Amino acid sequence: MDNLTLWDFKSLLRQTEDNLGGLLMKFLCTAAAFSVAALVGSTASAQNVGIATSNPGSLFHNIGTAVANAANANGLNTTIQPATSPNQFIPFVNDGGIEFGVANLQEVNYSITGEAWWNGNKNENIRVVGQLQPLVEAIFVRKDSDIMTVGDLRGKAMTDGYTAQNTILPQLSAFYATAGMTRDDVEQVSVASVVAGANAFMAGDTVGFIFAHGAGKVREADAAVGGLRALGVDDTSDAALAAARAHWPTAFFKELKAGAMPGVLEDDTYIAFPQVVFTHAGASDEAVYQMAKAMYEQGKVMGETFPPMRAFKPADMRGDIGISEFHPGAIRFYEEVGLK
Known part of the structure; x- marks a missing residue:
């Protein structure tokens, strides 16, 4: 400690604060996610679902809020659950602890294969609902x-x-x-x-x-x-x-x-x-269908909630997602509206 500079101290303090905050958000996300999952009903109109996002102020928090508003406008009762980052909440979605999440496609693909910082830990239950704007x-x-x-x-x-x-x-x-x-x-x-x-x-x-x-x-x-x-x-x-x-x-x-x-x-x-809304393989086909439908139909709501989402194009939702797979509920919707 005798050789600790002022900058070192500030850096250590900042990292400690951030890490403690991340742990707290992780705990809250887990608790809220399982609470939300327990409320899921048998029909889309009765379902309560959650969307995992990054912390307030981040792009994915803004996007998750916009997607939730679109889903709510279509009758799917949706709330957002913030955590520090996708590498923390993707495993919760993979395990079915929360229904949906927002992240960039590359991180989703890495999480599925276990590459890069996932260190071989594969999240093979992850499925894509649809692509958003880049x-x-x-x-x-x-x-x-x-x-x-x-x-x-x-x-x-x-x-x-x-x-x-x-x-x-x-x-x-x-x-x-x-x-x-x-x-x-x-x-x-x-x-x-x-x-x-x-x-x-x-x-x-x-x-x-x-x-x-x-x-x-x-x-x-x-x-x-x-x-x-x-x-x-x-x-x-x-x-x-x-x-x-x-x-x-x-x-x-x-x-x-x-x-x-x-x-x-x-x-x-x-x-x-690219960035995507994703879910897990065990998610209700009807809930995923309704989420895809809401995104497709409520682009205006998303753009009003978060102006950069005015660049969202519904026709691009079923774009190339690399090694990821679309959830069957999303595919059912895309086939209905003619998205190949």
């Missing part, structure tokens, strides 16, 4: 800083670690790869989650943080520091995309126009990837 991501810095590109982050303090959100490090590495960099090229400041990373940035501990466009936490940070700059990829060539996909296989490049989101100061290109 998640578009950026590294954010202060608008008034001299950091204009990802390459300008070399040697500077950046959020890293993401001990409670394993999905973020390879996404961060994908961004660095487009600039010919690795995580070793920055000064790594360990945080537990993207929300904690944004907090570290606002506290002045880092020069930047990674987050999804459209999330409430990004808007909070934008207001807190007097404006953000969203760094796009440094190189949009096929070689750069291949370098990014070496870290995040479902990645693709997507252009946003100036002013489209906080921090997008000029037309620029960012990393994007």
Whole structure:
């Protein structure tokens, strides 16, 4: 402890707080999930179902809220249950503890095969309900800083670690790869989650943080520091995309126009990837059918709840999901409306 610097102490305190918060949310999610599961009835109109999301302020919390509102508008009584990240709540959905969840497709696929941070632990009961609009991501810095590109982050303090959100490090590495960099090229400041990373940035501990466009936490940070700059990829060539996909296989490049989101100061290109609503193999066919139907029919409600979801296209719900499988209840709905 004699050699503990002020920064070390702040970092340790922040990680301890985040980890304790993650454990608490995990406990609450588990308890609420089993409570919700016990209430499931025999018909869709009588069913109470839960959607697992990430913490408030995160993109998946906003998306889960929007999906729940769409389901409620169609008569499926739905509540959201927050946890720290999908790598914590996917196993609960897999085991039938809660009916639905929202996550990116790559993490869902890894969870099924047991690859990457799942360390061989397979969640083979996971099934997809439908695809949502793509998640578009950026590294954010202060608008008034001299950091204009990802390459300008070399040697500077950046959020890293993401001990409670394993999905973020390879996404961060994908961004660095487009600039010919690795995580070793920055000064790594360990945080537990993207929300904690944004907090570290606002506290002045880092020069930047990674987050999804459209999330409430990004808007909070934008207001807190007097404006953000969203760094796009440094190189949009096929070689750069291949370098990014070496870290995040479902990645693709997507252009946003100036002013489209906080921090997008000029037309620029960012990393994007598919995201999905998922369930488990034992979920009621009728409940899954009704959830797919609600998403398909209530896109307006989702867009009103969370404006970035105005990019959602019902016709894309049955897109390519890689090694994942659609739940039979979802397939029944898609066949009814002619989605191949």
